[in-house]
Amino acid sequence: MADQTGPTVSDIGEFPAIARAIAGRRQPRTTLVGPGHDSAVVAAADGRIAVSTDMLVEGRHFRFDWSSPHEVGRKAVAQNGADVAAIGARPVAFVVGLGCPPETPAAVLDEISAGIGEAAEALGAGVVGGDLVQAREVIVSVTVLGDLGGRAPLLRSGARPGDVVALAGNVGRSAAGLAVLVAGLDGYRDLVDAHRVPSPPYDAGPAAADAGARAGTDISDGLVADLGHIATASDVAIDVDRAAITPDERLVAAGAELGADPWEWVLAGGEDHALAACFPPGVMLPSGWRRIGTVRQGRGVTVDGRPPAGPGGWHSFSPGTSR
């Protein structure tokens, strides 16, 4: 746990706090100019750079009674890293804007920064710059830069009828973990951990692009919603095979204890940052990818040919319900 009794951010002052946040971080070779200047400079070997940004707000995207500051930092990196992986790129650099109240313990900032730094380092990426400002709540604003390594980017708009829809990573576990936290249920540490720090299948994005995938996205808003973004952008319909995404025993068990429908977690739960991609028919799916559906002519997303949400919500797919 972060030291709640030590000096606060306002005790230390802005510049030392920034220095603490970036001190001792190793920079990869792609960091041509690191922190300490007006701008950093990052290598962009193939003459392009992928970029995405996400903002996490205390009380909205994380709670310190549920997640440690270190976990918040790691989550911020994961969700940004997944955004570049989704288009087929590898994260090479992060910049971080941190806002916090002046009475925030400096140890909280240190641990958020350590989580960001360690997660970035594990990806071979540098934390190359940042800003620290006073705000009413803790805010972590991360921008990621990614290297496409010569690949054509996977857009949402490239899917064609007949394509295979495939998934890498998990869906529903983060949402289940959040429900477990809300209910205060014991015995589901694996699901809670999945909510605290998602584990996107980073390598699967570049692998999909290399294998000829035509469209891609990460699953951050929920499987149906994010496949819907591909369907809309590509002007196609997507049908998901119910059997390919059946909730696993952990989701079923947690759902039973909570009186919740695990299909809702699988179909509508975001934040696992799995990756979805559409491959031309006949392509051998690369390692880590599994087929979950088909692209068709039309519009919208169906599951086994039916709308995923009826008037009763996602319950129409619950085992044992008759709707």
Add this chain to the structure above:
Amino acid sequence: MADQTGPTVSDIGEFPAIARAIAGRRQPRTTLVGPGHDSAVVAAADGRIAVSTDMLVEGRHFRFDWSSPHEVGRKAVAQNGADVAAIGARPVAFVVGLGCPPETPAAVLDEISAGIGEAAEALGAGVVGGDLVQAREVIVSVTVLGDLGGRAPLLRSGARPGDVVALAGNVGRSAAGLAVLVAGLDGYRDLVDAHRVPSPPYDAGPAAADAGARAGTDISDGLVADLGHIATASDVAIDVDRAAITPDERLVAAGAELGADPWEWVLAGGEDHALAACFPPGVMLPSGWRRIGTVRQGRGVTVDGRPPAGPGGWHSFSPGTSR
């Protein structure tokens, strides 16, 4: 003024608000993939990309009774653009994280976004991505990507004894404008405008790098503080010629009306986003640059050989005071 009576952000919902924020913006040729996918892709022609980030918080960095939302957006672009100009790069793309309370009028977000978009477009840069989240105050977190165009980046660490210290742009006007706003003084619209939306001399950064400058920074924390960053990073001393930075008649007039010392604005006022650079002796300064001092052996920043701030603060440089 933004429409305070129209629909709020929460009336409209997150996705339409984002769509409104990026709709109709022209993208420059450097935007290879624009908004609407998991990541944007930006050209990095010389195989490198400069990057910097800044976070502006309502009540800390701007007030809506002093600045319009449009001006807040333009200011956010200016201060980020100056960070890449300072190292000799040109801004090519911006990504924007926006946080706001749900009751924020949608028109406020629209105008912030319009200000960001128009200011970026004026620089030939695209707004290529963003995130919109709920927060307790309005937060504008901007990351800029810059193109060095083959130039060696101007770092803070390259100054050498004997170098000429030069300035492009204004110092002290933003701080004076803020003092005018705080006091509610009339008749200084030029200074107030300088505070609301700084006008960094963007072209001066690349011009300095082309002319062989060895170090650079923007003046965001105040002239003495930012020259101090160069002095520290370069392990040198910097002496500023008092005559080269004498407050102009507008600063003197406002200072007289407010009972304030215009030297404090010039020496310690930030946010004008002027650029400072150190050139080898004998170099012809490029257009827009003027000599303001000399790099010497030693450490720290002096003005006419004296410490800029004594126990009495900056007043030692006031005309008519004897300290």
